Amino acid sequence: MGNKIRLGIIYGGKSSEHEVSLRTAHSIMKAVDPNKYELTPVYVTLDGGWVQGSPIAERIESVERLRLQPGEAAADAAETGVQKVETKQSSLLNLGGKVDVIFPVIHGPNGEDGTIQGLLELAGLPYVGTGVMASAVGMDKWMMKNVFAQAGLKQVAFIGVLRSRLEREEEQVVVQIEQELGYPCFVKPANMGSSVGISKAKNREELHEALALAAKFDRRLVVEAFAKGREVEIGVLGNDELITSVVGEVIPAKEFYDYEAKYKGAGTELQIPAQIPDSVSERIAETAKQAFVAIDGSGLSRVDFFWDEESDELYINEINTMPGFTPFSMYPMLFQAAGIEYSELIDRLVTLALERHREKEKNIVAAEELE
Structure with a gap:
């Protein structure tokens, strides 16, 4: 492995948490010991493009410098060239002989839901964090709650609702929620991170609005009883x-x-x-x-x-x-x-x-x- 650990950091992403991911990557780059690590940035743009930088020679002081552009040098170090990588798979395979381990810090869908973890598995690269299955289950609130129930962990009552059912029989869904959970209740997309698309409903009108909002983000919704505490x-x-x-x-x-x-x-x-x-x-x-x-x-x-x-x-x-x-x-x-x-x-x-x-x-x- 040589003297330094070659650490690749994948950040950004086609996600509402893009900016959070950039700040996370910048924090890690500033915190690690440059005598211990050689850092390689891999930026996933908001539109889903991948830009891979060559190893960073010195500390990057500004988070803006991490918005890598194809064909340009990362502004903090002349040695940090940038190459455009056309596909996700080739980007990771290109890293195969260049990094020892990957730290993926993309939040939300396509970052912590098992998808990028699957690509890293295919590329044969060690990576920080949970594997494909654990990432997918942890991201999907409906599956997560089923697994917790199987493990005997105490949680509030919940109902899973498919968007297709909601579109077909919204009134029946609302009546079921009122009978089984009551008000107030929380409505969530099953697969969104960071409280995106989540609403608290205190009455029928708010419940209709909350279901419509959550359904914009996912085809699977979770409705939870109010948790006092x-x-x-x-x-x-x-x-x-x-x-x-x-x-x-x-x-x-x-x-x-x-x-x-x-x-x-x-x-x-x-x-x-x-x-x-x-x-x-x-x-x-x-x-x-x-x-x-x-x-x-x-x-x-x-x-x-x-x-x-x-x-x-x-x-x-x-x-x-x-x-x-x-x-x-x-x-x-x-x-x-x-x-x-x-x-x-x-x-x-x-x-x-x-x-x-x-x-x-x-x-x-x-x-x-x-x-």
Whole structure:
């Protein structure tokens, strides 16, 4: 592998979280030790084009410099040429002999839903984070809830609704939701990240509007009963041996932690560590590990819960397999409070990616290999 770890960072993406991904990539590039890593940027544009840069020779100070253009040099270093790569597959295969491990930081669809992980598997490249199945299940709220139910994890009541059914019999869907879940309830696209397309409905009129909005983003919708309680979150780190961070609490200024609150502040307060009893923190940590194992997680995840202080009930909300990863995002801040700084967290994730790849290579691919 040489003296330096050759780390490729894939960022951007055809996603509503494009800008968040750029900031994440920039944060990682600034945080890693240049004596330990050689960085190769791979930028996925908003229209889905792929632009691969040659290794970066020095620190990139401005996030704008990461918007690579075909045929131009990355502005921070004359040595950083850029080549246009026409297809996703060839881009990754071109990286095969040039990088040791990939850190994909594209959020949302085509980034954390198993699709890019599948391409990395085809290219035979080690990568940070969960595999194809865990990424897909973690991204799809409907499947995730089914897996959590199978694992015996307590969660609020929910209903899955297909857009085709909604278009065919909206009134029947609304009546079912009212009878089984009641108001208020939350309506979500099954496969969107970062609270995009999510609404809280307090009556029938709002429910119709919420269903119509969610259906613009996905063909599969999830409707959840209202969860009374404090929003608490924890980070999980590891492959087979897991550690957890401290617990943090989200105190939203709005009625729920929506996209505006998550990425534009909007008065939301993050309390780290959360002011909750140790016994509750221990239950959260244990349940988070169970959720991580249930989806076959690897590398990292942030697991979100509702804790009802009055009844002492704990409900799992969701698992995020590619959580926000700037130094000011919840996941790194939770681990910083647990004594693991941002740069060390990156080191650990890269090590876990390489370990997981080596573990996978133990598998035989043909029966003849047994002879």
